[in-house]
Amino acid sequence: MIYLDNAATSYPKPQEVIEAINDCINRCGANPGRGTYSMAMNSARVLYSTRERLAKLFNVSDSKNIIFTANATLALNMAIKGVVKEGDHVITTMVEHNSVLRPLTWLKEHLNIEVTKVDCFNDGRLDIEMLRSSIKENTALIAVNHASNIIGGILPIDEISTIAKEKQIPILVDAAQTAGHHHRDVEKTEIDLLVFAGHKSLLGPQGTGGLYISPNIELEELIQGGTGSQSRDPQPRNRPERYEAGTPNTSGIAGLGAGIEVIMNEGLEAVRKREKALIDRLIDGLMAIPDITVYGPKPKEDRVPLVAVNLAGMTCHMLAHTLDKAFDISARGGLHCAPDAHKVMGTEETGTLRFSVGFFNTEKEIDDTIMAMEKIAKDSSVK
Ligand SMILES: Cc1ncc(COP(=O)(O)O)c(C=O)c1O
Known part of the structure; x- marks a missing residue:
């Protein structure tokens, strides 16, 4: 069989990923962050070490700003719905995935937001002048794809980020297709929010993904619930716990960590x-x-x-x-x-x-x- 659908999810997964998942299920079957006994601590270490690898990959100085999610879709929903408020204006592009388009459509219907979709040329280039001239007083977010999952072209994130910074508008980058493939230094480019899929070029298993949240962004959390660390109501505000309610996919995250290591060893x-x-x-x-x-x-x-x-x-x-x-x-x-x-x-x-x-x-x-x-x-x- 010749598998040529890696943009949906990568296959096969490296042996190292399979072994890391297996080892985690056998050795770290407890809930991370929810106990101080040895196995719970081992689970917590799995999360920590994958977070650190992601931080290195994206040049994030504090790995607490990286949040694990089940996929890029959830991370995009968290980022968009955590920033945008009633009546806001959002700029996006004509090459977005439904994971950006549909949350924006939902917000249009439920919170009366306005969305401008910046044109792209058929070779994937963005009409950067249109982006610049679309900015309004109430523009609350610029949400852009790093690379289209169908055209394949790379969007000029550095340029978009500079425009966004001039107007102090947060920028959200959907790096589902590029994480593990095209280098992205989030601190140098001053990206506020970056979403990655763990199961595509990062070679992790399905059910992995995540979100980088800049320390300058106070994102509202999408869901509340048990975080283990602090059990009193309300939801804690410290990262990553604030954004990671519920039992995580510990074995999947172990596999993701191994996938990142494979990529990094290879270069x-x-x-x-x-x-x-x-x-x-x-x-x-x-x-x-x-x-x-x-x-x-x-x-x-x-x-x-x-x-x-x-x-x-x-x-x-x-x-x-x-x-x-x-x-x-x-x-x-x-x-x-x-x-x-x-x-x-x-x-x-x-x-x-x-x-x-x-x-x-x-x-x-x-x-x-x-x-x-x-x-x-x-x-x-x-x-
Ligand atoms: C550009 C882009 N954004 C978001 C997604 C959604 O990713 P996930 O399947 O991890 O939710 C995809 C998936 O193909 C994608 O290509």
Whole structure:
């Protein structure tokens, strides 16, 4: 099987991740932060060490500002709903995932907020002048994707952050597609809120993700409940407890810690270069096939390792089905939870098929995929 859906979740997971999860379940089965006996302390150490690794990865000086969540979606909801108040104005972009779009739509309906979506070009570039001119007196948040999960282009976070700082507006970066792939120094860039998925390029298991909250932001917590450390009502205000009510996914977080270590031992830049070479190889191969349209940044330009395509005469769903059934290649067709990004690409009606490469893909798998696509494009009986 050739797995090319790493933008949804990475597969397979490194052996180190599997062993860390197994070891944690066997050795640290107690609740962290909720007792002082040895096993509870071991569990607490698991959380601490993964938090520290994340802090190193994003250059966060105090790891207490990193909050664990079940996925990027929950972290995005916490960030958006913790900042935005009734009647506020929010700026976002046309390449956001539903995990940003839908909370904003909910806030429009329930708290009467106003949302401006900044245009993007079909190669994924942001209309930065539109962003600048969209700022209003009551703009309470700029929420932007670091990289689109369907176009693949990288947004200019440094530039956006500078504009936001000039006007003292908090900036939220959705780094679901870039964490573990493109370096991001949150303190240097003065990012206020950064969301990551633990189960994509960071190689952790599903059910992991998180949120960095700058010490300058007093975010309202989305949920209240048991935090272990202080049991009197109301919810404590210290971090990370304030934002981590309920029993955490300790074994998943152990796996995430191991995944980050794998990436860091390999070197973030080395991983990025290898995956970029694979996606460029795939793009070159696909562009040479008649009837295939390839979307996104121009070949060789910076992008996350994914590419959206369409084949004339076949729906993206049928293409995904054929790749799976006839060639054992896993790739996803549809709108990929980013309907606006498809408006940008002109594929709102058709959707696209998305290939996304990851840590374990090889050149041979890329070449086999190109051959499969050639065959499908040529052979009407496969179509
Ligand atoms: C850009 C972006 N944001 C948010 C998400 C949501 O991530 P999760 O599935 O971890 O909630 C995804 C998932 O694909 C994504 O690509």
